[in-house]
Amino acid sequence: MRTREQVGLADVQDVYSGAEGDLWELIMGQQIHIGGFPSSMDLCAKAAIAQKGGNAVDLCCCNGAGMRFLLHFCGLDHVTGVDATPIMLERARERCTADNLQDKTTLVEADACATGLPDASMDLVWGEDAWVYVVDKAALIREGTRLLKPGATMAFTDWVEGPEPLTAEEAERFMRFMKFPSLASLDDYKNLMEKEGLEVQHVENTNRYAPCIDLYIRMLTEQLTFDALHIIGYDQALMQTLGAEMQFIKQLADANKIIQGLYVAQKKR
Template structure:
């Protein structure tokens, strides 16, 4: 009888977990590929570079190198970055982690052009190439990379399983996928989620476990799936920059529009509060692609 009760509880718990749905932006058109490209072709890109540096992700080089160390990525390897923006992460992996070569894919023409220019300026044009396409239609060969990489960029993908499936297609058996992303933490209300997703032009935001499940489904053995712990300190740093250190620079980027500057501060204060309360975090993930004989898709 005890076994029956436990089994019934497990079934009920499983049904409850499966019934949970990822928080999704109600107005999906507001987070379309065109909407994202528009954001990163205008002042928003420059504001993020002002507070984050040219890598435009939380943690920058320190986070990228931590990922590389965990995934055992380094000399002798060829990688692909899906949603590469200006290629700052690729330049970091080639210069500081000793990766042999990288191919970056991004849909926004302006950031790809900037990436090519910066890569040439750093003398890395022979090791880093860019493809100006949707990452889901990249045209790269199957099993052609030792690893696939991304930093805080798959948050813009409506169906995140599709981008992970692309990573699984491109990487060799035994190869790695390594990435970070903005993730739902604990206690995020529906109203907060809608405001946050709209503000960031994100179509949806998963939890750490939801991303881990997607990795398993794509044929990866999950080696790392955790909160990086970097999100709240980073948001506090960005807010400090915009309010106290780089006020002139921020206002100049916004064409001296005081109303736009005040909204920018309000938006960052909102995100910093979500971060402080652990409602939004940065997830860190590393997965190893199973050999063909080992693959068994999981749900």
């Protein structure tokens, strides 16, 4: 597990309260994760949760897209979204209400590592490409495990270090740009889940990361440049810097140094 102590929850809240979060939504859509809808469908299939009903919690729910995905496409009865950024929770509330899902959703402002939700209350603990922003991943997996009913499922994807290790300089530049306080390897999460007594069923590289980074660069340079400039106050110098950092991420992705990991685990009965 790599850590970067200069970044904390307040920095992550700043990202998702301002232009940077809006830029991610511009290039990724409402589902701010690698691979969008197909990635969510893949995770849902591997977690074998479809149409079983029950309660889910989306840890780091952002604008609530994952919550709405679980209700519209996976047959959950109720989804609680936990996020630490008030603006994102407000957006989630508006969008869940617009989809007429206000009675099937609950939004909680909290650190995902200390949700305050009851023990063993969830049939599914869900996360999509967000836990990389959480400082203490061991505490996060512990909290997720606490929320699971016996036999229930934890399913998540995340940005993780790939089979080719980053150099110290690459890790520093990547985590600084992305505002990641820590970065797990594929095995780090597996080890954390096993430590909590979960039975791990899937640990996979989705192979979606590099092609999606290519797609985002193309969106920014070939279609959405004006929209991106609008979000950052028409600052062309900043746009160039962002473009350079995206190209750097592309190099890491092409070298298999950063990947999207997919995980499914079950709490023992």
